[in-house]
Amino acid sequence: MTVRDIQILYEQKEASPSDVVKTFLDPIEEREPKVHAFAWFDADRLRDQAKMLERMSNAERGPLWGIPVLIKDNICVEGVPTTCSSKILAGFRPPYSATVVERLKRAGVLLLGMANMDEFAFGSSCEHSCYGPTRNPWDLTRVPGGSSGGSAAAVAARMAPLALGSDTGGSIRQPASFCGVVGLKPTYGRVSRYGLIAFASSLDQIGPITRTVEENALLLQVIAGFDPRDSTSADLPVPDYARSIREGVKGLRLGVAKEYLGEGVVPEVRQAVEAALDQFRRLGAVIQEISMPHTEYAIPTYYIVATAEASSNLARFEGVRYGHRAKPGRDGQTMLQMFTQSREEGFGPEAKRRIILGTFVLSSGYYEAYYGHALKVRTLIKRDFDRAFERVDCLVTPTAPTPAFRLGEKLEDPLTMYLSDILTISVNLAGVPALALPCGFTKSGLPMGMQLIAKPFAEETLFRVGHAYEQATDWIHREPML
C-alpha cells in the first residue's frame, strides 16, 4: 500500500489506523524473519498508537495522520530503545525525541519501530550491527546497503511505506539504490539534526526513504525546516514541494560528469544511467557534459573529516551515564579501566577502526597534514559543485558503482567497502542535496540506482526531475518476491 492508498481508505472511511496497523503486521510477521530490517518493534505499542490517533478530532489530524513510518535506530524517540545498533547503547531509551520525530508525531504518523543499521552508521552493508545483518529483499544472500539498510529494506519489502534514514557519505542513497527505493540526502541544514545521534556532525543529514519520489517530497515537507535547537539548521522557508513536482524537465539543463562514470562503475550500471539520460532527452531536458576535477580526492578527504568528527562524537559513550558499562574485575576497577573496558566491550570492530583513525588524524603533529589539509580539499570539492551549478540545474550520476554485493563479500576488506560510497560522498562534503532513485534492474534482477544532485536548497528541482523520470518509467512497480 502506498501512502496515497492509505489516505484514500481514511478519506472514504473504509479503514481506521487500527486496520492499517493490522494490514502491516502480516507482511512484517512473514518477511521480517527473512529480511531482518527492524532493530526494535512492538506490535502492542503500535496498536495503542493507532487507538490514540483514532481519538483525535479531524482538526487535530496532521498531514500524515495514520501513516506508518519506520525510524532509523540512530534517531531518538522518547522512551523507545534508540541504540545505533550498537551494544554500547544497549537498552538506552532517550528521555527526549529528535525534532524530526516531534514533527512526525505532530503530523499524526504511526511510529512503526526502529530500523536496523550499521553500528553508528559506520558501514555500507548493514552488516555491522549488534543485531545481526539486514538482508536485501531482492536477494536474501545480498546486503541491502548501508548504513540505513534496515530502512531501505523495510520499504522495499513493503513492511513500511515510509522510513527515515541518515546520510553521512551515502547512507540513505546507496541502500536506496541497492533496494530499489527512493532516498533523499537533503541539503545540509534543511532538516534538523537535533536528536540524530551524531556520526560526523558536518556531514550528517536525516532524510526520507520511500517507494516514490512524490512520497519522498511528502515526508521531507513534514520534517524539513529551521530548528532553534540546531545551530546548523537553515533559517529558510520550506517550499511547497507538491506544487512544483509535476512541472517536468522540459528545458532543464542536466549535467553529466565523466568523473562519475569512470572505472569501477560496472557496465550494467553505466548503461542504465545512459538509458536514463536518453529518457531525459526525450522528456525535453538538455544534457551537458561537465567536469568535477576534485572527485578523486573525495574518499580520502571524507575518511579524514568523518572519522575525526566521529572520534570526538563517540567520546561520550564511556559507561558513566548510560549504555553499556563494563563490570569491575575481582580487583575492582579504576576510572580509566571503566572507560576503556566499557568501550572495548561496547564498540564493534568498524567503530573502533574509525575512532582510531579519527583520533590519529587530529593528534598533535598530524592535524595540519591530515585534518587541516582535508578541510582545504573539501573547499575545492565544494567549488566543483558551485561551478557545475552555474551551468546546469542538476547532475545525473549512478548512485553506486555496482548493484548490491553479497553478504560477507567486503566485510574483511574495509577499503573496498569504503569505495562503494565513491559516488555519494562528495555530495556530503559539499553539503548539497541528492536524490537516489531506481533506474533499472540487472539481468539477475537486482535494482540499480541513479543519483540526481542539485544546488543547495534545490530539493524542488530534484523532486521535479525525479518525478518526471519515475512517471516515464515503471521501475517502481516491480516488487521483490519474498
Place this chain on the structure above:
Amino acid sequence: MEYRPVIGLEVHLQLKTASKIFCGCSTLFGASPNSQVCPVCLGLPGVLPVLNRQVFLYGVRVALGLQCKIQPTIVFHRKNYFYPDLPKGYQISQYDLPLGTGGHVVVPGTAAAPGTDFKVRIHRVHMEEDAGKLVHRPEEGYSLVDLNRAGVPLLEIVSEPDLESPEQAHEYLKTLKGILEYLEVSDCDMEKGSLRCDANISLSPASADRTAPPTGTKVEIKNLNSFKAVARSLAYEIKRQGRALDAGEKLMQETRLWDDVQGMTQGMRSKEFAHDYRYFPEPDLVPFAVPSEEIDRVGKGLPELPRQRAQRFVDQYKLPTADAVALTSSRSTADYYEACIRLLPKGKEASPCKAVANWLLGDLAREMNERNVDGIEGLKFPPGHLVELVDLIDSGKISGKMAKEVLTEALQSGQSPAAVVQAKGLSQVTDRESIRAAARKVLEEQPQAAADYKQGKGQSLMFLVGQLMRKTKGAANPGLAQEVLRELLENR
C-alpha cells in the same frame, strides 16, 4: 644566583547568566545534585549546543573592559579528553581565535612600592563551558557525578607573564576582580568558585633581558582557593625553584597542586595531565561574524571603571589619589562611599568627604577584615549609619575615640550610632562647669604637675589633660578640657 620570577595568571570567571552557555538550564549555585540538567548539558546522544547570546555579550563586555580587541569571527573548538565530569568527552571552548586578544590592566602600585602603577598585558579572553563536579566517597568505594555545573558559562582570562612577584600577582588579581565587579558579569566569588585562578611561574636569571622570551621551565600551579593562596604558592615556588636551580637540578615542566594547610605545592603524576586535546573546530556551532555595531553598542554600555572613577573621586571629592584608588578598587566600597556622600547635609560636604573616606579605609576596612566579610554589605552598617557617626563627631557630640567604641557597639548590635550613644549615655561632656569641677580635682591630686606648669613646663598641661580625660572616662571634650585647665592654672 639572583632570579627574576616570570609569572602569568589564568583566571576562570563564571558568568552570571540566568541560563547555561549551550542550553536553557538554570545556573543557580547550590541546588540539589543533578537537578539543573537537561539532555543537552547531560551530553545525551543526539543533542546539540546552541550558544547563549548573553554569554557572548558578557564576553565582549569583559574583553572591552580589559582593553582587548574583539575577534571579527567567533569560532568554537572542541577540546577532547575523558573525565567523568565531562559529559560529552570534550569541552566546547575557543582555541586559536579567542574572543578577545591584546588587552591590558593597569595595576596601582603594591604596598611595597605604593604609587607605582604597572601594566599587565592580557593575552586572551575566551568563552567556554564549565564541567560538572565529582563527589568522592572513598569509604564506599565510588564517586558521584553532579552535572549542575556542566555547561555553566566561563570566561578564561589569560595574562601575559608580566608579573614579577607574588605581591604583584596579588595586586593584579585584586585589580582584575575590581574591574570584573564593575562590569557586573559575575559574582567574582572565589569561595563559590565563580572566580578561579591558576598560576604559571618560571625563573629567569635576574640579569636576563626583560624583552626576550623567558627561558625558565614553566610550572603550573592549581588548586588555588584565594588570592592569598596564589601569593603564598608563588612565594613557595620561587624558593623551591631557586633552590633547585642553585643546586644544579633540572626543573620539570609540570602541574603542581597547592596544599594550603601544609603551605606547599606538590607535583601531580604527569600521566594525569599529559593530554593531547585534539582541538578541532566545533562542527555543531556555526562560526559567526561579529557586527562592529554590536561591539560599539556594548562598548557604549560599559560602566565607569575603577581607574576612571578614582580620578573622578579626586576631582569631585578632593580626595588624595591613594584614597581614591583604594576606595574605588572595589565597586561595593565605592558605591557605599558615594551613597554616604549623597546623605551628607547639603553645602558642607568638603570636610566630611575626607572623614567618610578615612572611616571606610580605616576602621571599617579593619572590621571587614577581622570579621572576614566579603564586601562592605557584609558588615550590616548602612551608609546612613556612617554618615550619622561622622556627624556625631563633627558636631562635637562624641570624640573620635568614643566614635570607635560606638562603631564597635553598632556593628555588634545592629543599632544606629545615635541609638548607641543614647543607650550607653556616651555623649561627650561639653558642659564647661562639670569639666571645671573635674579639673579642680585633678589639680588637687597633681600639685607637682601644676607647679611645673607654673614654672614654664608647657608639656605638663598635656599630662593634666590626660588625667582629666581619665577621670571622666574619656567623656570630656578634649579641646574644652585643655582650655579649662589652662584657665584654672593661669588664674591661680
